[in-house]
Amino acid sequence: MLLQQVLLTLSHLILPVLVLLKFKFTIVTAVLLPYAIVSYPLLIEDFRNKRLPNRMIYPATIATLIIITAYAIYRHDFGIFSQPVGRAIISFLISLVLYLIARGGFGAGDVKLFFLSGLTLGIFTPAHLIAATIFACLGVALFAIVLLITKRASSKTTVPFGPFIIIGSWLAVLLFN
Numbered sequence: 001m002l003l004q005q006v007l008l009t010l011s012h013l014i015l016p017v018l019v020l021l022k023f024k025f026t027i028v029t030a031v032l033l034p035y036a037i038v039s040y041p042l043l044i045e046d047f048r049n050k051r052l053p054n055r056m057i058y059p060a061t062i063a064t065l066i067i068i069t070a071y072a073i074y075r076h077d078f079g080i081f082s083q084p085v086g087r088a089i090i091s092f093l094i095s096l097v098l099y100l101i102a103r104g105g106f107g108a109g110d111v112k113l114f115f116l117s118g119l120t121l122g123i124f125t126p127a128h129l130i131a132a133t134i135f136a137c138l139g140v141a142l143f144a145i146v147l148l149i150t151k152r153a154s155s156k157t158t159v160p161f162g163p164f165i166i167i168g169s170w171l172a173v174l175l176f177n
Contacts, residue, residue: 091118
């Protein structure tokens with residue numbers, strides 16, 4: 001039991017440590033860390049319970065907004081704020097439309113997670129967001145196909161999308177930087 005707890009705690013630290021190693025101590029690191037900290041717990045929670053809790057998404061979103069705002073004020077550059085926030089809003093609106101159309105196939109937590117990932121990846125280029133979305137869609141489609149082929153699911157089975165949003169986001173960050 002203690003070993004499981006230690007391994008679980010260490011697994012929560014892997015992504016934040018990778019971010020620190022890749023980007024050193026830069027503003028990019030500061031913006032990515034809140035998302036890195038909640039990524040693994042969100043991924044596990046969505047796979048286990050098909051939920052993306054607000055208690056994890058909201059603090060990471062607020063922390064990221066504070067970091068981006070503070071840096072924009074420090075640099076006297078509104079673009080540092082407006083670009084990531086604009087990209088987050090676009091991600092949110094597109095996912096909101098999907099949420100309204102899908103009627104249960106896409107959760108409200110996914111919409112909020114798309115805002116957070118849009119905000120986080122918004123410090124890079126729009127191509128990062130597009131790549132992350134493509135990776136997420138391909139990942140969830142592949143996962144669903146494997147479940148169907150192995151008869152672990154039927155056409156009525158719902159598949160959590162959050163883990164694939166997270167994995168797609170990190171693939172875009174790690175592959176294109």
